[in-house]
Amino acid sequence: MARAGLTTERLIRAGAELADEVGFDQVTISALARRFGVKVASLYSHLKSSQDLRTGIALFALEELADRVADALAGRAGRDALAAFAAAYRDYAREHPGRYAAARLRLDPETAAASAGVRHAQMTRAILRGYDLAEPDQTHAVRMLGSVFHGYVSLEMSGGFSHTAVDPEESWSWIVDSLDALLRNRATP
Amino acid sequence: MARAGLTTERLIRAGAELADEVGFDQVTISALARRFGVKVASLYSHLKSSQDLRTGIALFALEELADRVADALAGRAGRDALAAFAAAYRDYAREHPGRYAAARLRLDPETAAASAGVRHAQMTRAILRGYDLAEPDQTHAVRMLGSVFHGYVSLEMSGGFSHTAVDPEESWSWIVDSLDALLRNRATP
DNA sequence: GCGATTTGCCTAAAACTATTAGGCAAATCC
DNA sequence: GGATTTGCCTAATAGTTTTAGGCAAATCGC
Numbered sequence: 001m002a003r004a005g006l007t008t009e010r011l012i013r014a015g016a017e018l019a020d021e022v023g024f025d026q027v028t029i030s031a032l033a034r035r036f037g038v039k040v041a042s043l044y045s046h047l048k049s050s051q052d053l054r055t056g057i058a059l060f061a062l063e064e065l066a067d068r069v070a071d072a073l074a075g076r077a078g079r080d081a082l083a084a085f086a087a088a089y090r091d092y093a094r095e096h097p098g099r100y101a102a103a104r105l106r107l108d109p110e111t112a113a114a115s116a117g118v119r120h121a122q123m124t125r126a127i128l129r130g131y132d133l134a135e136p137d138q139t140h141a142v143r144m145l146g147s148v149f150h151g152y153v154s155l156e157m158s159g160g161f162s163h164t165a166v167d168p169e170e171s172w173s174w175i176v177d178s179l180d181a182l183l184r185n186r187a188t189p
Numbered sequence: 190m191a192r193a194g195l196t197t198e199r200l201i202r203a204g205a206e207l208a209d210e211v212g213f214d215q216v217t218i219s220a221l222a223r224r225f226g227v228k229v230a231s232l233y234s235h236l237k238s239s240q241d242l243r244t245g246i247a248l249f250a251l252e253e254l255a256d257r258v259a260d261a262l263a264g265r266a267g268r269d270a271l272a273a274f275a276a277a278y279r280d281y282a283r284e285h286p287g288r289y290a291a292a293r294l295r296l297d298p299e300t301a302a303a304s305a306g307v308r309h310a311q312m313t314r315a316i317l318r319g320y321d322l323a324e325p326d327q328t329h330a331v332r333m334l335g336s337v338f339h340g341y342v343s344l345e346m347s348g349g350f351s352h353t354a355v356d357p358e359e360s361w362s363w364i365v366d367s368l369d370a371l372l373r374n375r376a377t378p
Numbered sequence: 379g380c381g382a383t384t385t386g387c388c389t390a391a392a393a394c395t396a397t398t399a400g401g402c403a404a405a406t407c408c
Numbered sequence: 409g410g411a412t413t414t415g416c417c418t419a420a421t422a423g424t425t426t427t428a429g430g431c432a433a434a435t436c437g438c
Contacts, residue, residue, distance in 0.1 A: 039389080040425080041389080041425095044426070109351075137363070139353055147341035155339060194415095217395065228417060230399095230419090238397080239395085381437090382436085383434100384433105387430105389430080392425100393426085397420100398422105403417095
């Protein structure tokens, strides 16, 4: 019988695509096997478990998103960097809703520490360098930015903003501008 | 055989408790049946489907959370109301992580329109009455507040803030204060 | 090029979840 | 008390997860 040429990498990549198509929590070993035209049990040579697949997709998405954000931030500072960061984040979620959801999967501490999540934190801190915030304010600000961006994207994705006539695009700019002003006001004298 | 006295209400309530104990996505018709000591099929007299159960828990959680927020807001205005709103939101998520997750379930538009989600939107707007914001700024602000609070709670729950030594409590106050200042600055002259 | 070994995908099987159909006894209504 | 409704049951089907063991294809050593 001809072999399908599966690898852990390919499976995780395909899992990420599947997540974008049908939603992250619909990603199943069975569906993945179907997609490759192989039997379910075959995937267990490459994946330890269903949870292992999900974690793999999460790590992949974190990497990919970190790469995008890094690109977006290159050569920018201050308000410009803030806007670019926000845009990269939001665009990724819109292009790849399943991967975005995966990136939000709760990882156990060791896995998280070895993930691209660390880069995300570093980059958020890098943005704040343009705003002269001393600790612990800088940490507070990191948490606030993470919260706003994640919260906004998450609410937008779940259809929370579809009732009103106000353009979400406009709200997004308003929020980014507001945050910029807020951070400038908080600058350590 | 003695009857267990199941009703849709009791099942949803128990489902909410189960969600808090084992996580919202571990809530299953089977687990619920086990908890009541009845056979799985018996629950189908009260619930249309697994999805129906999940939706029921979500609606229940939205109600409960809206009640709490309403209580917290009673008699308060401005910064005081903002802080109370934030606290009610966060406390609920900590006390009832499963229900909180349920409240974030994506509902189809008709269900959402008939849910307590509407009250949530109204109450958020009520808070902003203390800040003199004209439309569309008010809508932008509603979205921002929703984003920050949901985002913060969601990141905190998923362990995102456990790396640094900075007290999450302090960050929370800092953020609430910052938002208050931001909204005051945005007030329409 | 060929034998030995590794590796990849397979079949088989057990366990759990979701869902539907139909039955019998308990509760409820005159 | 008899008729009807209702609640929980058994039975059966289908899908997903996971483990165990097998056979053939790929790969390695010579």
